[in-house]
Amino acid sequence: MADFARARALLQQFKKGTYLHGLGVMPRVGAAVAKHGKRALLLRPKFEASEAFVKQIRDSMDAAGVTRIGEIPGARPNAPYEDVARITAELKKLNPDVIVSFGGGSTIDAVKAAEVMRTLGGAYENYYGMGLVGKALAQAGRTLTPHVAIQTAASSAAHLTKYSNITDMATGQKKLIIDESIVPIQPVFDYNVTFGAPAELTADGALDGCSHCLEVLYGAVGKPHYGLVEEIAREAIQAVVKFLPQAMAAPRDAEAREALGLATDLGGYAIMVGGTNGGHLTSFSLVDVVAHGRACAILNPYYTVFFAPAIQAPLRVVGGIYEAAGYAPHGIANLSGRELGVAVARAMIAFQQKIGFPTRLGDVPAFTPAHITRALTAAKNPQLKSKLENMPVALTADLVDEYMGLVLEAAKTGDLGLIRNLA
Known part of the structure; x- marks a missing residue:
């Protein structure tokens, strides 16, 4: 058996003992909910495989004395505006004192955004970017309703974070609220829920988590x-590289499954x-053609080459992981500069090929050059500037077309040689 002690300790450190996670923890949900309210709105998926877990949640809440005042569907993939609006309306109508979301990242993100809209009103545009929700709450003298987020997919970690990604499906563009105020007060993840996930969904999710760390x-x-x-x-990427093919x-x-949940x-x-930064920023413009985690996985080898001169220490860490797993040549840590970046990128691509993932945007059905145009335009949008600011090279809006454009052309064709490094 693998030793997950360090991964568990890091999560304990992160959430200071408040995180309910592991194999078989669902029956403990009710007691966790009851700490935050007695009148709960439950959002849940509608697919048949979820019913047994929904029953566990209901039974646990009943045993803890929590009344379910409503039970409604969660959100569709990518948390469309329309679903956020529907959930906002239900929150206004039912006025729960605790919200329980059982779903993947899209449902959890939709609930975060819906509760902001229910509490503060106004336009979505008022809250895109960093720290704007907390500022508005302070000015209004209000607080958000406690949110118990029960994750169903080893992927986005939306149950743990300050991010809410919501999507305008008409334009195919995803935008982002970033605020400590929207972090769910009680995160829950019973890794048993993931056992029925199809192979493609498993891979998309694991590589989303891997991309977060990378x-x-x-x-x-x-x-x-x-x-x-x-x-x-190191802990997370090692776990994905070792255990994703196994899962x-x-x-x-x-x-x-536990390894991927922890990762x-x-x-x-x-x-x-x-x-x-780069992979996630571009993925926001590809929501109409490819799953988010898959988009990030396709893009990150190409951004790796672009960033290479500025990220030598991380490349040696990541390269060592892929070398130990047999995807990179022996002695990869002896390389340097762009050459090291290319070697790590090729190792990442080799891993993706092993699990049957596409490695070029050109391999994605329905991808067109218009998606590159959309991505370059989005990268210059001030509402997404945090992604540019997080890059390890000083890429500003006026340099996006020249340098990011070549990264995306390389990602389309698979030709790493197209990428120019920023001096």
Whole structure:
């Protein structure tokens, strides 16, 4: 059996003992909910496989004396505006004193945004960016309703974080609220829920969590929190590289499922310490053609080459993980500069090929050059400037077309040689 003690200790450190997670924890949900309110609105998925877990949640809440005043569907993938509006209306009508969301990142993110809209009103645009919700709450003298977020997918770690991604499906553009005020007061993740996840969903989620760690690690160079981020990223990326193929081959392998749950939870820790950058920024413009985690996984090898001269220490960490797993050549740590970046990128691509993932945007059905145009335009939007600021190279809006444009052309074709490094 693998030793997950360090991963568990890091999560304990992160959430200071408040995080309810592991194999078989769902029956303890009711007691956790009861600490925050007695009149609960439950949001839940509607697929048949979720019913047994929904029953556990209901029974546990009943036993804890929590009244369910409503039970409504969660959100569709990518948390469309329309779903956020529907949930906002239900919150206004029912006025719960605790909200319980059982779902993946889209449902949890939609609840975060809906409760902001229910409490503060106004336009979504008022809250995109960093720290604007907390400021508005302070000015209004209000607080958000406690949110118990029960995760169903080893992926986004939305149950642990300050992020809410919501999407305008008409334009295909995702935007982001970033605020400590929207962190769920009680996160829960019973890793048993993931046993029925299909192989593709498992891979998308695991590589989303891996991308969280990778991008934050790249952006942490030279910052005081680098040592912590390196430890988080090492634990998480090692777990994904080792256990993702195992979970895809044997979906009910408890060890592999716990490993991926812990790894993606650590991805949540990473993005609360630092922020994501290139892969996530571009993925926000691809929501109509490819799953988020898959988009990040495709893009990050190409951003790795672009960032390479500025991220030598992270590349040696990541390269060592892929070398130990057999995806990178022996002695990769002896390389340097762009050459090291190219070697790590090729190792990442080799891993993706092993699990049957696309490695170029050009391999994604329905991808068009218009998506590159959309991504470059979004990168210059001030509401997404945090992603540019998190990059390990000083890429400003006026340099986006020249340098990021080549990264995306390389990602489209698979030609790493197209990428130019910023001097």
